[in-house]
């Protein structure tokens with residue numbers, strides 16, 4: 001099965017993809033949106049994208065791509081994120097990494113390298129690649145990125161602000177592969193309406209059926225200021241009649257907008 005994820009080789013997304021790829025080949029893209037696009041157009045059977053981090057919160061590009069494109073979510077992978085600082089030596093003045101990784105290490109960077117220039121690049125592995133090419137740059141990424149005789153040293157390990165740092169990834173697939181089985185379901189709801197109590201009304205159908213919400217996130221719809229798309233994760237499968245009943249209620253509340261059932265799945269914890 002052909003899979004695509006955020007590159008170059010050595011990103012955390014690549015590690016999460018390898019954990020579920022069964023040895024299949026993994027291709028790389030430079031942005032989450034292009035991964036979702038490639039899966040929506042069936043160029044690849046599977047994609048792996050970061051969704052949410054325990055320190056920094058949502059990967060907003062991923063949420064927006066899930067509401068814009070038609071794909072399904074078939075697996076959820078949660079993995080610990082332990083960042084290292086990698087460079088050719090200590091003669092660097094710039095630290096390059098993914099914006100999420102820079103933010104996850106904010107306290108360490110402010111205390112150890114207050115005058116370094118922080119440069120947000122497409123991925124952690126991209127920052128490490130820049131460090132390999134240029135002694136004035138250090139990268140933040142997984143320590144294994146220094147393991148390939150590539151002239152990089154691990155200058156510090158475990159530099160994330162919290163030891164419990166973890167990121168949740170989704171494995172996405174074309175819509176035909178959407179599953180109704182699994183303990184969790186992800187939904188995207190665009191009510192295209194705005195009145196007092198709207199969000200309360202949208203969530204009540206779940207509460208009434210004893211369905212636990214594990215996450216609600218609002219993102220701007222892009223249509224007009226103050227207009228939102230809601231990303232809702234529930235602890236129930238689409239195969240359950242209580243989920244079907246709740247979604248019928250939500251769909252009638254969102255009759256001027258739309259409801260996307262991204263799919264049901266189980267959570268896998270990849271410990272490394």
Ligand SMILES: O=C(O)C(=O)C[C@]1(C(=O)O)C=C[C@@H](O)C=C1
Pocket residue numbers: 006010011012013014050053059081098100101122123124125167
């Ligand atoms: O840059 C990478 O290595 C990624 O896979 C992206 C990403 C993210 O977007 O959150 C994944 C895990 C970490 O939280 C840091 C960066």
